[in-house]
Amino acid sequence: MATMREVAERAKVSIATVSFVINGTKPVAPETRARIEAAIRELDYRRNVVARALASSRTHILALLHPDLESRPNATVIQFVMSAAHGARERGYDLVLWPINDDEQMSHLLAGGLVDGALLMEVQIHDSRVDRLIASRVPFALIGRTENDDLPFVDIDFDTTIHQAVDHLRSYGHRRIALVTQRTKAAPGNEPGRIMRAESAYREAMAILGSPPAVITVEGTSAGGREAARALAADAPEATAVILMNEGASAGLVKGSRALGRDVPGHLSIVSVSTTRELGEMIEPSLTVMEAPAAPLGRLAVNALIDQLEGVQDAPPHRLIPCTLVPGQSVGPPPSRT
Amino acid sequence: MATMREVAERAKVSIATVSFVINGTKPVAPETRARIEAAIRELDYRRNVVARALASSRTHILALLHPDLESRPNATVIQFVMSAAHGARERGYDLVLWPINDDEQMSHLLAGGLVDGALLMEVQIHDSRVDRLIASRVPFALIGRTENDDLPFVDIDFDTTIHQAVDHLRSYGHRRIALVTQRTKAAPGNEPGRIMRAESAYREAMAILGSPPAVITVEGTSAGGREAARALAADAPEATAVILMNEGASAGLVKGSRALGRDVPGHLSIVSVSTTRELGEMIEPSLTVMEAPAAPLGRLAVNALIDQLEGVQDAPPHRLIPCTLVPGQSVGPPPSRT
Numbered sequence: 165m166a167t168m169r170e171v172a173e174r175a176k177v178s179i180a181t182v183s184f185v186i187n188g189t190k191p192v193a194p195e196t197r198a199r200i201e202a203a204i205r206e207l208d209y210r211r212n213v214v215a216r217a218l219a220s221s222r223t224h225i226l227a228l229l230h231p232d233l234e235s236r237p238n239a240t241v242i243q244f245v246m247s248a249a250h251g252a253r254e255r256g257y258d259l260v261l262w263p264i265n266d267d268e269q270m271s272h273l274l275a276g277g278l279v280d281g282a283l284l285m286e287v288q289i290h291d292s293r294v295d296r297l298i299a300s301r302v303p304f305a306l307i308g309r310t311e312n313d314d315l316p317f318v319d320i321d322f323d324t325t326i327h328q329a330v331d332h333l334r335s336y337g338h339r340r341i342a343l344v345t346q347r348t349k350a351a352p353g354n355e356p357g358r359i360m361r362a363e364s365a366y367r368e369a370m371a372i373l374g375s376p377p378a379v380i381t382v383e384g385t386s387a388g389g390r391e392a393a394r395a396l397a398a399d400a401p402e403a404t405a406v407i408l409m410n411e412g413a414s415a416g417l418v419k420g421s422r423a424l425g426r427d428v429p430g431h432l433s434i435v436s437v438s439t440t441r442e443l444g445e446m447i448e449p450s451l452t453v454m455e456a457p458a459a460p461l462g463r464l465a466v467n468a469l470i471d472q473l474e475g476v477q478d479a480p481p482h483r484l485i486p487c488t489l490v491p492g493q494s495v496g497p498p499p500s501r502t
Numbered sequence: 503m504a505t506m507r508e509v510a511e512r513a514k515v516s517i518a519t520v521s522f523v524i525n526g527t528k529p530v531a532p533e534t535r536a537r538i539e540a541a542i543r544e545l546d547y548r549r550n551v552v553a554r555a556l557a558s559s560r561t562h563i564l565a566l567l568h569p570d571l572e573s574r575p576n577a578t579v580i581q582f583v584m585s586a587a588h589g590a591r592e593r594g595y596d597l598v599l600w601p602i603n604d605d606e607q608m609s610h611l612l613a614g615g616l617v618d619g620a621l622l623m624e625v626q627i628h629d630s631r632v633d634r635l636i637a638s639r640v641p642f643a644l645i646g647r648t649e650n651d652d653l654p655f656v657d658i659d660f661d662t663t664i665h666q667a668v669d670h671l672r673s674y675g676h677r678r679i680a681l682v683t684q685r686t687k688a689a690p691g692n693e694p695g696r697i698m699r700a701e702s703a704y705r706e707a708m709a710i711l712g713s714p715p716a717v718i719t720v721e722g723t724s725a726g727g728r729e730a731a732r733a734l735a736a737d738a739p740e741a742t743a744v745i746l747m748n749e750g751a752s753a754g755l756v757k758g759s760r761a762l763g764r765d766v767p768g769h770l771s772i773v774s775v776s777t778t779r780e781l782g783e784m785i786e787p788s789l790t791v792m793e794a795p796a797a798p799l800g801r802l803a804v805n806a807l808i809d810q811l812e813g814v815q816d817a818p819p820h821r822l823i824p825c826t827l828v829p830g831q832s833v834g835p836p837p838s839r840t
Binding site for chain 1: 523524530532535536539540542543544563580583584587591596597598599600609612616634637638639640723724750752753754756757780781783784785786
């Protein structure tokens with residue numbers, strides 16, 4: 165294999181300049197840089213760079229595992245992914261997107277030696293991926309939580325978020341509030357933690373309020389939103405407000421309600437929880453949202469993982485951040501009884 | 503370093519079973535697999551797997567370069583990214599997300615030896631990243647095109663798409679059609695190829711129609727959409743229809759027009775080009791869209807790149823696919839003159 169000296173000689177520059185380019189430590193003129201990069205390729209010096217990673221047992225590659233990103237990734241998930249990718253780059257790591265849907269792919273990840281660690285999204289209460297990572301001793305951090313709070317995680321503080329959403333609706337006079345949540349492929353009782361935690365916080369808030377809970381579960385699509393509108397009118401007609409924990413259904417819920425003669429917010433107020441303000445602004449009327457702290461949580465998760473890998477001790481392994489209320493035009497007083 | 507035999511002995515399985523797990527060639531019982539994965543970690547056998555990649559000069563890692571995915575990635579871009587990641591996995595490659603914003607990061611990519619090749623998105627007519635990839639001899643494929651059609655690319659066929667959008671509007675009786683496009687950070691005359699090609703196809707279609715063109719350029723945001731609505735009313739009041747090549751501005755355009763007393767489609771028809779049908783359905787009224795072939799193009803691009811890497815000859819290096827018309831409720835006849 166070629167040495168750095170040979171690269172420098174071929175590119176007609178100093179060894180220091182080659183080092184600047186490889187490590188990105190100092191700016192180098194574009195023509196010089198191109199000459200060095202070409203020499204690296206021609207001499208196959210890149211293998212040395214990979215070999216160095218090998219010698220340190222580190223590849224500086226992290227995997228981001230998400231079960232079904234291809235089918236309709238939502239706006240919030242994308243913010244998590246992108247902020248994690250940026251955060252990784254800032255610390256000299258690369259983030260590989262791993263659309264993992266079966267056990268064989270998980271084996272390739274765990275046995276292949278490519279990645280130093282993994283970030284998991286869409287974490288379920290009992291998550292077999294977590295069990296396998298533990299068994300295989302691959303370091304990881306969760307975006308979301310299993311039932312085991314001792315694992316390293318970052319998550320949305322759904323307790324605080326849901327209670328704030330209820331308080332916001334109560335301040336307008338609402339007392340009968342329904343929850344619209346999202347159907348997933350997970351087995352009943354083992355839904356993603358976010359869905360179970362939001363529902364549990366909602367039931368608690370309703371108990372405090374002394375109002376009966378009404379939970380409607382639909383697909384995260386426009387059709388799902390329309391189905392929710394029909395189910396609300398049929399099964400929870402006394403509800404004057406909805407907490408929506410299903411961003412993909414938001415447009416369908418508004419349009420479906422209107423089609424049934426129920427205007428937003430005239431007849432029905434909506435707070436959309438764990439979404440983006442951009443998505444809220446797309447709807448007519450603009451939705452009042454509780455915006456997910458996706459960008460900070462994505463960075464916190466990747467930093468928590470890298471801290472583990474690098475043996476940094478003082479990083480907090482558990483972080484909960486609530487969503488932020490961004491008022492739109494979808495919340496008003498409940499219709500007066502006439 | 504450990505051998506595969508040592509891994510097999512420690513995990514108390516046959517060498518063949520270890521191979522099944524590493525290469526994912528046969529299903530292995532979960533407990534057995536966990537034992538093998540743990541043995542691989544304990545013996546640091548993973549280094550051998552990486553070493554094998556090294557010996558073949560291949561890492562089987564591809565980079566996806568996009569300049570600014572963190573700031574408001576749009577729905578179509580995400581479909582490209584996810585389908586490319588899936589396509590890569592199916593052929594045994596991993597896709598690293600590279601949010602590249604400066605030359606230093608590009609150097610790290612080119613000199614670091616991590617990736618076998620690169621996919622580029624948001625390709626500009628003159629794209630310095632392409633020049634650097636060529637100079638550094640890193641194989642690549644473009645999602646989009648520079649002015650040099652000899653490079654390997656896949657792209658939306660904007661010519662066909664825009665002409666079909668114009669034909670659709672003409673079939674309702676529209677003759678005065680404006681184009682709303684997207685402002686980018688690129689230097690004037692060096693915008694992303696998609697924007698320049700769409701505008702050029704639009705101008706050609708207007709020339710054929712004998713109508714004066716009206717092009718309005720705004721940010722890809724709700725605020726940008728509102729600005730477009732005002733600019734249309736002020737500068738192109740005779741336009742009865744809009745081709746929108748700016749999915750981030752779609753909700754703002756509809757809301758902004760309504761705020762000016764111009765209903766969609768009563769006063770203004772809209773065809774949104776190069777977007778997703780899900781995004782069209784979120785708007786009220788649902789937008790008529792020309793849906794981008796993002797999923798097939800993402801896969802074609804990654805396959806074209808892998809074909810290059812593996813020396814496959816018979817793959818077509820250039821593929822153009824037009825968008826598909828998905829009618830919504832945003833196109834109607836032009837208002838009758840009274």
